[in-house]
Amino acid sequence: MNCHQIRVRFAPSPTGPLHIGGVRTALYNYLFAKQSGGKLILRIEDTDSQRFVPGAEEYIIEAFKWLNIPFDEGVGIGGPFGPYRQSERKEIYKEYVRLLLDKGAAYIAFDTPAELDAKRKETANFQYDASTRMQMRNSLTLPVDEVRRLIDAGTHYVVRIRIEPNEEVHVHDLIRGDVVINSSVLDDKVLYKSADELPTYHLANIVDDHLMEITHVIRGEEWLPSAPLHVLLYRAFGWEDTMPQFAHLPLLLKPEGGGKLSKRDGDRLGFPVFPLEWKDPKSGEVSSGYRESGYLPEAVVNFLALLGWNPGDNQEIMSMKELVERFDLSRCSKSGAKFDFEKGKWFNHQYIQLKSNAEIASLFIPILESHGIKADPAYVEKVVGMIKERVSFVGELWEQCSFFFVAPAEYDEKTRKKRWKEDSAAQLGELIEVLRSRTPFDLEGTEAEVKAWIEQNGYHLGNIMNAVRLALVGEGKGPHIFDITEAIGKEETIRRIQRAIDLLK
Numbered sequence: 001m002n003c004h005q006i007r008v009r010f011a012p013s014p015t016g017p018l019h020i021g022g023v024r025t026a027l028y029n030y031l032f033a034k035q036s037g038g039k040l041i042l043r044i045e046d047t048d049s050q051r052f053v054p055g056a057e058e059y060i061i062e063a064f065k066w067l068n069i070p071f072d073e074g075v076g077i078g079g080p081f082g083p084y085r086q087s088e089r090k091e092i093y094k095e096y097v098r099l100l101l102d103k104g105a106a107y108i109a110f111d112t113p114a115e116l117d118a119k120r121k122e123t124a125n126f127q128y129d130a131s132t133r134m135q136m137r138n139s140l141t142l143p144v145d146e147v148r149r150l151i152d153a154g155t156h157y158v159v160r161i162r163i164e165p166n167e168e169v170h171v172h173d174l175i176r177g178d179v180v181i182n183s184s185v186l187d188d189k190v191l192y193k194s195a196d197e198l199p200t201y202h203l204a205n206i207v208d209d210h211l212m213e214i215t216h217v218i219r220g221e222e223w224l225p226s227a228p229l230h231v232l233l234y235r236a237f238g239w240e241d242t243m244p245q246f247a248h249l250p251l252l253l254k255p256e257g258g259g260k261l262s263k264r265d266g267d268r269l270g271f272p273v274f275p276l277e278w279k280d281p282k283s284g285e286v287s288s289g290y291r292e293s294g295y296l297p298e299a300v301v302n303f304l305a306l307l308g309w310n311p312g313d314n315q316e317i318m319s320m321k322e323l324v325e326r327f328d329l330s331r332c333s334k335s336g337a338k339f340d341f342e343k344g345k346w347f348n349h350q351y352i353q354l355k356s357n358a359e360i361a362s363l364f365i366p367i368l369e370s371h372g373i374k375a376d377p378a379y380v381e382k383v384v385g386m387i388k389e390r391v392s393f394v395g396e397l398w399e400q401c402s403f404f405f406v407a408p409a410e411y412d413e414k415t416r417k418k419r420w421k422e423d424s425a426a427q428l429g430e431l432i433e434v435l436r437s438r439t440p441f442d443l444e445g446t447e448a449e450v451k452a453w454i455e456q457n458g459y460h461l462g463n464i465m466n467a468v469r470l471a472l473v474g475e476g477k478g479p480h481i482f483d484i485t486e487a488i489g490k491e492e493t494i495r496r497i498q499r500a501i502d503l504l505k
């Protein structure tokens with residue numbers, strides 16, 4: 001085991017909005033680092049200029065701010081191992097490419113894309129490797145002065161790793177155990193391109209993990225096929241002793257299983273696959289985000305934490321602090337995790353209940369304002385306390401409790417037919433008199449007095465209450481009647497009942 005401080009990194013490529021699977025990867029890195037007081041680094045892997053998307057880096061940073069997953073070092077923060085944006089480390093990579101060339105662990109290749117295509121056509125399953133490299137135009141086959149001449153003439157070239165065939169390559173994975181492959185299946189991957197003077201992902205990734213003293217590489221399963229090459233690169237550099245430990249996380253699968261979760265699944269089933277809303281700078285297409293869909297960041301974190309890991313008991317609701325304490329890479333599953341978005345909604349419901357009424361009220365007030373309502377925060381808090389149990393999203397509150405803020409504009413036809421009886425108008429007329437003389441207009445007192453009046457007159461409790469509910473709410477829903485009357489007050493209660501009598505009799 002490494003006795004140094006744990007250092008992990010999240011290393012996204014800014015090629016678009018961050019997929020929710022990437023968020024989970026970052027979260028697991030965070031939990032793992034924090035449980036041992038280690039460091040989490042944000043490194044931006046932007047060496048593929050073809051795939052660079054403006055705004056993606058800012059999006060990533062904003063997403064983790066919203067989720068409360070702070071980085072210790074990295075882009076936007078700084079730190080002793082910077083710069084943390086790979087496009088600013090060009091000169092560093094050149095040095096290491098040279099090192100590999102000098103060691104004979106890599107070579108220069110001049111084959112043009114057209115030549116490679118021709119070769120692929122000619123040879124089925126062509127792979128640039130030990131079995132074919134001597135037929136190609138590279139520094140292993142061309143005379144030294146020819147290589148020099150081509151480079152001096154500005155001919156584009158790439159640098160390839162030289163992989164020795166028929167060797168067992170072991171990747172020790174903390175989740176999957178020992179993964180062994182034969183080096184013959186690997187090709188001599190491109191590490192560097194002279195055309196843009198940039199390294200490829202593989203080289204930059206390994207050099208930076210080494211220089212940034214990364215102890216553990218925790219990333220998605222889709223990177224597992226690259227891991228043997230990475231092990232060979234560590235070996236080529238002579239860095240085996242400080243090679244990080246690998247942990248490849250299980251894939252996030254479609255809700256119904258069978259295949260990787262994609263943006264299209266989200267569109268098809270109506271759930272976001274991105275943390276924040278994203279507007280594609282080219283097409284203008286907007287993809288929904290968890291934040292804009294009304295999820296609380298704590299709920300998203302808790303939901304994601306359990307997609308591929310479980311604490312071993314049945315506990316589901318865990319704060320970030322508990323997640324940090326309990327997270328365990330060895331309890332991560334090898335097989336994919338179905339993306340159960342209904343469970344995500346359930347988590348949001350739970351977190352709304354856990355939050356104080358004041359916090360939920362502060363999220364609800366802007367929604368009220370958008371409906372033209374300026375309400376006293378203490379009143380909003382009280383209403384939220386009565387209603388939040390019924391919602392999974394703050395955005396659903398209005399639908400559930402608008403009647404606390406505005407009188408019903410109309411009465412639901414079905415409810416009216418069922419609940420407004422022949423004698424409702426007359427009885428509610430009498431009820432108004434009872435209410436008018438009632439002070440204080442408190443919950444228990446008013447309820448007791450109204451019930452006594454109903455009993456004295458031999459009225460039907462259910463019928464009266466249903467008609468009152470229709471008058472106050474406009475339909476058959478809502479909390480306890482006397483919670484509503486106490487909240488909206490005597491004047492408003494009487495006004496609404498009178499209005500129903502006038503309109504419905």
Ligand code: GLU
Pocket residue numbers: 011012013045201205218219220223
């Ligand atoms: N840049 C890679 C990505 O976009 C990093 C993979 C890794 O963590 O090594 O995920």
